[in-house]
Amino acid sequence: MLVLLFVLSVLALDSVLLPGELDAQPRKPQTASELVTYNGKDREAMLYAGAKTEGKATWYTSLAGDSYKAMIKAFETKYAGVKIEAYRTNGGEITNRMVEEAKAKRAIVDTIETTESNLMFQREAFLLRPYHSPYFASYPEDAKVKGERGLYFWGTARESYIGFGYNKNLLPKDAVPKNYQGLLHPALKGRMGLTLDDTSNKTIAGILKTHGPELVKKLKGQDISLHTIIPPALLDLIASGEILAGAAIFRNHVIVAQQKGAPVEWVAMDVVPTNVGGVAIAAQPPHPHAALLLADYLLGPEGQGILEKYHYGNGAKNYGFKKWRPERDLPLDKYEKELERWDKLLKETGRKGA
Numbered sequence: 001m002l003v004l005l006f007v008l009s010v011l012a013l014d015s016v017l018l019p020g021e022l023d024a025q026p027r028k029p030q031t032a033s034e035l036v037t038y039n040g041k042d043r044e045a046m047l048y049a050g051a052k053t054e055g056k057a058t059w060y061t062s063l064a065g066d067s068y069k070a071m072i073k074a075f076e077t078k079y080a081g082v083k084i085e086a087y088r089t090n091g092g093e094i095t096n097r098m099v100e101e102a103k104a105k106r107a108i109v110d111t112i113e114t115t116e117s118n119l120m121f122q123r124e125a126f127l128l129r130p131y132h133s134p135y136f137a138s139y140p141e142d143a144k145v146k147g148e149r150g151l152y153f154w155g156t157a158r159e160s161y162i163g164f165g166y167n168k169n170l171l172p173k174d175a176v177p178k179n180y181q182g183l184l185h186p187a188l189k190g191r192m193g194l195t196l197d198d199t200s201n202k203t204i205a206g207i208l209k210t211h212g213p214e215l216v217k218k219l220k221g222q223d224i225s226l227h228t229i230i231p232p233a234l235l236d237l238i239a240s241g242e243i244l245a246g247a248a249i250f251r252n253h254v255i256v257a258q259q260k261g262a263p264v265e266w267v268a269m270d271v272v273p274t275n276v277g278g279v280a281i282a283a284q285p286p287h288p289h290a291a292l293l294l295a296d297y298l299l300g301p302e303g304q305g306i307l308e309k310y311h312y313g314n315g316a317k318n319y320g321f322k323k324w325r326p327e328r329d330l331p332l333d334k335y336e337k338e339l340e341r342w343d344k345l346l347k348e349t350g351r352k353g354a
Contacts, residue, residue, distance in 0.1 A: 059113070060109045070306050075297050113157055142325075156315030190222075194346065
């Protein structure tokens with residue numbers, strides 16, 4: 001009997017880890033604060049296992065058209081058992097929604113993908129949590145925004161480039177501008193349009209940056225029509241010949257229109273104002289494993305491949321023109337004041353269109 005008790009006690013001791021051995025066994029991260037710093041080799045498998053338990057991620061995005069639907073389908077196919085509940089709207093509405101949810105102390109959103117100016121506001125309102133992604137290493141520093149402890153508040157998932165779009169059948173080749181100064185060509189007088197939105201505001205900012213207020217003043221003589229429509233609708237007017245050109249047209253919209261047979265072209269100006277869509281994590285994500293798994297997917301090669309199919313630019317690539325982000329490194333309050341100034345100049349530059 002004594003021998004049996006001795007054997008059992010030895011077996012019991014053998015099954016118990018000593019303090020030093022306990023320290024050697026890494027505990028898997030569970031909380032959001034632990035998960036956002038994790039960079040182990042098993043990161044994807046660990047996040048996927050946790051995400052399957054959570055069952056879903058709630059994604060707020062301002063991706064346009066079918067691109068976000070294609071992203072959801074590809075993600076759910078790869079990570080079976082993890083559903084994406086998406087809320088798609090413009091960046092301002094995403095920010096407003098997050099603010100209201102924070103006031104009500106309702107943690108709903110996990111992962112955010114929207115424009116940088118809105119991410120700036122969300123960061124200032126303490127609505128975002130900086131995080132690590134293994135894919136940040138492949139992005140240049142100007143394509144991500146630093147947080148503390150070597151983490152980042154967001155990384156660039158997509159870029160859209162603003163330049164000069166025109167009807168190639170109607171605008172003479174020698175009238176196609178190579179820079180903002182070329183917008184003064186006589187062939188463009190009375191035949192050029194701009195949209196009354198932040199896209200055109202950023203074009204005004206680009207002109208100010210490269211040529212100063214003198215060129216903005218001279219543009220008043222070009223009789224530019226101002227339209228309360230979105231940039232793709234202005235491109236439709238260009239394709240139909242109602243106007244010849246626009247100085248605040250997105251490159252990806254032109255590519256899509258070309259594929260449909262529209263006689264339109266796009267050229268870069270001195271600088272190319274760039275709309276950036278960044279990927280961020282909510283301050284209190286209710287599904288932290290799934291939140292980070294989705295963020296990694298958006299920033300990684302598979303997610304980037306999907307976005308490139310929809311003609312979004314990649315923050316890590318050089319397209320042969322000078323990208324410029326007007327909001328980059330500006331404090332939020334100063335950026336808002338600059339937007340007001342650009343908007344005022346825009347309205348003074350043209351006349352209201354039809």
